[in-house]
Amino acid sequence: MADDWIARDVAAIARIPAVPSILDVICRTTGMGFAAVARVTEDRWVACSVKDDIAFGLAPGGELKIETTICNEIREHREPVIINDVDKSSFLTHPTPALYGFKSYISMPIVLPDGRFFGTLCAIDPRPAQLENPEIVAMFKLFAELIAFHLDAIDRVAVSEASLSNEREMSALREQFIAVLGHDLRNPLAAIDAGIQTLGRDSLSPRGLSVIDLTKGAVRRMSKLIDDVLDFARTRMGDGIIVQRKPVVIGQVVQHVAAELRAAFPDKIITEEFLPMEKLLCDPARLAQLFSNLMANAITHGSPESPVHVRAVTIDDSFEFSVENAGDPISPQAMDRLFAPFARGDIRSNQQGLGLGLYIASEVASAHGGAITVTSTDAATRFTFRMPAGEGVEL
Numbered sequence: 001m002a003d004d005w006i007a008r009d010v011a012a013i014a015r016i017p018a019v020p021s022i023l024d025v026i027c028r029t030t031g032m033g034f035a036a037v038a039r040v041t042e043d044r045w046v047a048c049s050v051k052d053d054i055a056f057g058l059a060p061g062g063e064l065k066i067e068t069t070i071c072n073e074i075r076e077h078r079e080p081v082i083i084n085d086v087d088k089s090s091f092l093t094h095p096t097p098a099l100y101g102f103k104s105y106i107s108m109p110i111v112l113p114d115g116r117f118f119g120t121l122c123a124i125d126p127r128p129a130q131l132e133n134p135e136i137v138a139m140f141k142l143f144a145e146l147i148a149f150h151l152d153a154i155d156r157v158a159v160s161e162a163s164l165s166n167e168r169e170m171s172a173l174r175e176q177f178i179a180v181l182g183h184d185l186r187n188p189l190a191a192i193d194a195g196i197q198t199l200g201r202d203s204l205s206p207r208g209l210s211v212i213d214l215t216k217g218a219v220r221r222m223s224k225l226i227d228d229v230l231d232f233a234r235t236r237m238g239d240g241i242i243v244q245r246k247p248v249v250i251g252q253v254v255q256h257v258a259a260e261l262r263a264a265f266p267d268k269i270i271t272e273e274f275l276p277m278e279k280l281l282c283d284p285a286r287l288a289q290l291f292s293n294l295m296a297n298a299i300t301h302g303s304p305e306s307p308v309h310v311r312a313v314t315i316d317d318s319f320e321f322s323v324e325n326a327g328d329p330i331s332p333q334a335m336d337r338l339f340a341p342f343a344r345g346d347i348r349s350n351q352q353g354l355g356l357g358l359y360i361a362s363e364v365a366s367a368h369g370g371a372i373t374v375t376s377t378d379a380a381t382r383f384t385f386r387m388p389a390g391e392g393v394e395l
Helices: 002-014 019-030 071-077 095-100 134-163 167-200 206-236 250-264 284-301 332-336 357-367
Strands: 034-040 045-052 081-083 104-111 117-125 246-248 270-274 280-282 308-315 318-325 371-376 381-388
Touching: 002 034, 002 045, 002 134, 019 034, 019 045, 019 117, 019 134, 019 206, 034 071, 071 104, 071 117, 104 134, 117 134, 134 167, 167 206, 206 357, 246 250, 246 284, 250 270, 250 284, 250 308, 280 284, 284 308, 284 318, 284 357, 284 381, 357 371, 357 381
Parallel strands: 270 308
Antiparallel strands: 034 045, 034 117, 081 104, 104 117, 246 280, 308 318, 318 381, 371 381
16 A cells, blocks of 8 residues: 555656756756655655756655655654755754765755645755755745645545546536636746746846746746646636637738747757738637647657648638648547547657647637648648638738
């Protein structure tokens, strides 16, 4: 039974997509070589997620003897422990630093919203580090709260699912919960973003600027996940995708999305082809979301060596947007569920994300009176979106 909860908690942390970015930001910000999320009980210390640049030797699921860790003391008093330099601290004679060979240490308790102690978010390094400053402490506190929020959400979903016997009731409750979750996640995310903006106004080293850019990227990805979850909840609860149409030079929207993806994937070649067009009556923000989801899907699942080709044209009374990439063809089994929500594992089981991108793209297409079709062969995979132009195109 003990091994069951170890596997469960390691899996729960693995289900939080932000954790690897959190550990990476911690190491880059502090200069420390090892960071981890640990599950800590009165008799166990288990690593759930790890970033190890100093060959400390722990992997997810690995354990330390609880009595040899400082985290055991944190479990009792639930206060962070911060050590800039062991040799200049009250931990000089403590056995743990000597046992594990570190000079700097920081550990923040992860306490769930209902008061239960889960474990710690911690980092160590064999060299001293400047950790006792408000920015570092606030960052650790925010990250620990974010992890605790995710864990509590996972627990609540599990409890809800176990208690529901009717499939329709379970589906409705889950989707309502997702909507609430999406809204509530914005609070810690907004706090992180505000902290980044504050740090960005200071004079920073090139390394500091790199950390800021990395964290901004993580915030953008997390924000997109929240948006996808909220869109999914709206569509499943009957509200659908709401569009606000206005005349737009749609080629400019496509070019803007392509530029954003080039910045996010600088090693990827994206080619564009536009035939003459004027304005399309549409919701530009929603179509930008559709374009971005289709292009990002092609970049993620296509051949890394081959370019992604984007084409936008008006044909007769229709607007047509297509994205083509080389790579392995989509299997018939995956094709059947391609636009279903949470279908990511049907295509590539090791890809990150919730598997909502294509589903939301198809809902945006439908809201514009259009549809997305797919062809996939050994030569290429092409997603094509078509919608009526009608009076919306000013020729």
